[in-house]
Amino acid sequence: MPHGANDQVTLLPRRGAPAPGPLALATALLAGCGGAQSALNPQGPVAASLAQTWWILFAGSAVILSLVVALALYAVFRAPDRRGHVRPGTLIVGGGVVFPVVVLSALLLYGFHVSGTTRPPGAEAALRVEVVGHQWWWEIRYEGEGAVTANEIHIPVGRTVEMRVTSADVIHSFWVPSLAGKIDMMPGSTNVQWLRADRPGVFRGQCAEFCGAQHARMALLVIAEPEADFERWRAHQRRDAVAPATAERTQGFAAFAKLGCPECHTVRGLAPGGRVGPDLTHVARRYTLAGATLGNNRPTLAAWVADAPAFKPGTRMPSFRHVDAKTRASLVAFLEGLE
Ligand code: HEC
Numbered sequence: 067m068p069h070g071a072n073d074q075v076t077l078l079p080r081r082g083a084p085a086p087g088p089l090a091l092a093t094a095l096l097a098g099c100g101g102a103q104s105a106l107n108p109q110g111p112v113a114a115s116l117a118q119t120w121w122i123l124f125a126g127s128a129v130i131l132s133l134v135v136a137l138a139l140y141a142v143f144r145a146p147d148r149r150g151h152v153r154p155g156t157l158i159v160g161g162g163v164v165f166p167v168v169v170l171s172a173l174l175l176y177g178f179h180v181s182g183t184t185r186p187p188g189a190e191a192a193l194r195v196e197v198v199g200h201q202w203w204w205e206i207r208y209e210g211e212g213a214v215t216a217n218e219i220h221i222p223v224g225r226t227v228e229m230r231v232t233s234a235d236v237i238h239s240f241w242v243p244s245l246a247g248k249i250d251m252m253p254g255s256t257n258v259q260w261l262r263a264d265r266p267g268v269f270r271g272q273c274a275e276f277c278g279a280q281h282a283r284m285a286l287l288v289i290a291e292p293e294a295d296f297e298r299w300r301a302h303q304r305r306d307a308v309a310p311a312t313a314e315r316t317q318g319f320a321a322f323a324k325l326g327c328p329e330c331h332t333v334r335g336l337a338p339g340g341r342v343g344p345d346l347t348h349v350a351r352r353y354t355l356a357g358a359t360l361g362n363n364r365p366t367l368a369a370w371v372a373d374a375p376a377f378k379p380g381t382r383m384p385s386f387r388h389v390d391a392k393t394r395a396s397l398v399a400f401l402e403g404l405e
Pocket residue numbers: 201202203216217322325326327328329330331342343344346349352354355356357370371378381382383384386397401
């Protein structure tokens with residue numbers, strides 16, 4: 067794997083690193099319960115009610131497991147002539163019929179209640195965001211706005227957001243554990259999910275339906291920010307790209323056109339059309355590249371443009387290794403100008 071790939075969230079030791087001690091391992095496992103991508107670290111109402119369900123099921127299962135283990139130990143260790151007072155009939159009817167009926171009915175009612183809370187408070191709310199799954203990145207469109215981006219969803223804190231999800235190719239699944247449950251992205255139809263972030267923060271999401279070789283490198287970020295910051299971001303995203311301002315960037319733009327990049331990528335205002343790959347109009351403003359698996363900075367941008375398949379074997383973006391270094395540098399300069 068090229069250096070830097072997937073360096074965002076590293077729970078497992080790198081190959082060749084010394085084996086972690088038990089303490090380090092426990093810390094790593096516990097860290098899995100917090101952080102930017104955990105269903106047990108809810109940051110909004112939908113995720114909170116799902117997390118509560120998780121804890122209730124966990125506690126209930128723990129109680130029932132203890133009970134079963136206690137009964138098994140009793141059966142094994144109590145002398146046969148002294149366990150006569152637990153009658154088999156009572157055990158079968160009580161433990162095999164009455165108990166499950168009561169517990170499962172209670173869970174069913176609770177389940178209805180939870181699915182009620184994951185529905186939106188009212189249809190009025192919504193900021194609508196369309197998310198289209200691609201192998202292996204996310205296209206993000208703000209309804210009626212002309213704002214299109216990739217792998218990075220900005221939302222205002224405290225506002226209900228309607229995610230309308232679909233797919234351009236195979237089935238994917240949209241999952242941002244800190245904010246909501248999973249929802250399938252199906253080609254040819256649209257599924258709707260609601261979420262709200264109650265706190266500002268950056269939350270990581272991950273494709274949750276195996277979608278091909280690079281499924282594991284199909285992540286995204288949700289950036290929840292105060293309303294004013296969000297509006298500023300959105301106003302900026304709506305704008306077209308500015309024309310290249312330096313000689314190098316102008317060369318880079320010419321190379322961009324000549325090498326066929328616009329067949330797959332749109333740069334609004336300069337090179338409209340392509341939708342095979344991410345919209346690059348404001349690519350320089352994004353935190354990450356390539357499905358939130360690479361930080362967005364000059365070395366990673368240069369490495370990606372030179373040889374994308376080295377990072378994501380199987381990607382539709384071709385390698386541009388054959389292009390001379392100077393032309394590639396001008397391409398990177400052009401992309402860096404797409405603020
Ligand atoms: C045949 C289609 C195709 C062509 C041609 C192509 N790309 Fe791409 N590009 C893609 C796809 C698909 C992705 C998304 C890959 C992924 O993350 O899985 C991508 C991703 C990118 C990204 C990362 C964007 C982000 O936000 O993650 C950049 C930058 C980029 N391409 C630049 C270029 C440049 C510059 C050229 C021309 C030299 C080019 N591409 C040519 C398909 C293409």
